[in-house]
Amino acid sequence: MKMDLQILAPVIPSPVPWFWRTAARYLLFAPRLFTLCFIAIGLTTIYSLNAQPQEPVPLAHGNVPGEPHHHLKIENEYVRVYYVEVPPHEDTQLHQHDHDYIYVSLGPSEVINAILNKPEIHLQLKDGETHFTRGGFAHVARNLANTPFRNITIELLNPQVEARNVCGPVILDVGFAVCEPAPGSWWAMTEFETRGLKLDHVVLSPNGKYNEKISNLGFLVVGLAGSDIKINAKGIPPKTLHEGGIEWFDAGSKERFSNSGTKATEFLKFTFKRTRQLKK
Known part of the structure; x- marks a missing residue:
């Protein structure tokens, strides 16, 4: 058995992760069922680490960069105004809206509003359509159309009472x-x-x-x-x-x-x- 191990050792890449060295050892000495369970637990752990939830990115403000489809144009004590453009069949990054905002659609569009931890909303917007939205959420905008999704997003930096x-x-x-x-x-x-x-x-x-x-x-x-x-x-x-x-x-x-x-x-x-x- 010692000779078998010496023959097997060069086959395993070196250096190798601890997990695969341990798995190889158990393949030789442990019952097959236990070995399969050990490998399954290891693969599940690796998958879980890779599947951690994505953190929302902010919108650009001051010298802080932000979600790349939102282009900051005006910033003062009242507003941050963004020109937004998403190419056909592309998505924005998951991004955070901390403030209430109004958006103005530039041209017709068809998008999915995928709010974090909520059901997705399918929107079909007309040119010039204008809507108010309460802040305090993160979302992804998915452009379903063959044309760019464009709007002007106006973040309202002061609380909007009695809308x-x-x-x-x-x-x-x-x-x-x-x-x-x-x-x-x-x-x-x-x-x-x-x-x-x-x-x-x-x-x-x-x-x-x-x-x-x-x-x-x-x-x-x-x-x-x-x-x-x-x-x-x-x-x-x-x-x-x-x-x-x-x-x-x-x-x-x-x-x-x-x-x-x-x-x-x-x-x-x-x-x-x-x-x-x-x-x-």
């Missing part, structure tokens, strides 16, 4: 009012509101102009499909807001939004109420 729909289904499965736009060169309709935020849908008729009064509140604008809006503001060069374009304006600014095209164009305006109003 409610006004003239739009921003909160899913909750009722909202049917509002008729007023005739004119432009109209604005409030779709959603909280104690800290107001979301308006602004439409400019052909050759229409929307003059923003001097505001003591900061606001964000997001261009929707077909947007070709000229922005003139005091102290900065003129800009053009296209689909998916985002611009932040500080409190005290004064802007004019104009449409020089032959078709109506539209954008979303997020007005952030003063902090002292949140404490009332």
Whole structure:
């Protein structure tokens, strides 16, 4: 038997893991049933170590990198704004949403919203569809379509109290009012509101102009499909807001939004109420 071991030893790769050396020893000396159990336990342990749950990655903020499909564009005391693009039939990484957020779909899309430890949700979104979501979860977005999945994700860094729909289904499965736009060169309709935020849908008729009064509140604008809006503001060069374009304006600014095209164009305006109003 000693000679058998000497013959077998060169066959086993060296160095080899302790597990396989021990398994080889038991193959020679232990009953077959015990040996098979020993190997099964070892393989199960190896599989369990490899199957540890994936930790969610954060979204980028400050100098901290994050989920690579979420591209941080604007960050201040109110918001972090991301341009999101997921190629056809690809997934995001498992990532964490710590804050409430609003997303604006850019183009139609079909995705799976795979929330950690919850059933998957199949979503079919229309171009411009806008929804509010409470934070405090991790998920993966899986793009089922043959086209990129794109949106603007706006993380709201302050608590959003008393969220409610006004003239739009921003909160899913909750009722909202049917509002008729007023005739004119432009109209604005409030779709959603909280104690800290107001979301308006602004439409400019052909050759229409929307003059923003001097505001003591900061606001964000997001261009929707077909947007070709000229922005003139005091102290900065003129800009053009296209689909998916985002611009932040500080409190005290004064802007004019104009449409020089032959078709109506539209954008979303997020007005952030003063902090002292949140404490009332």
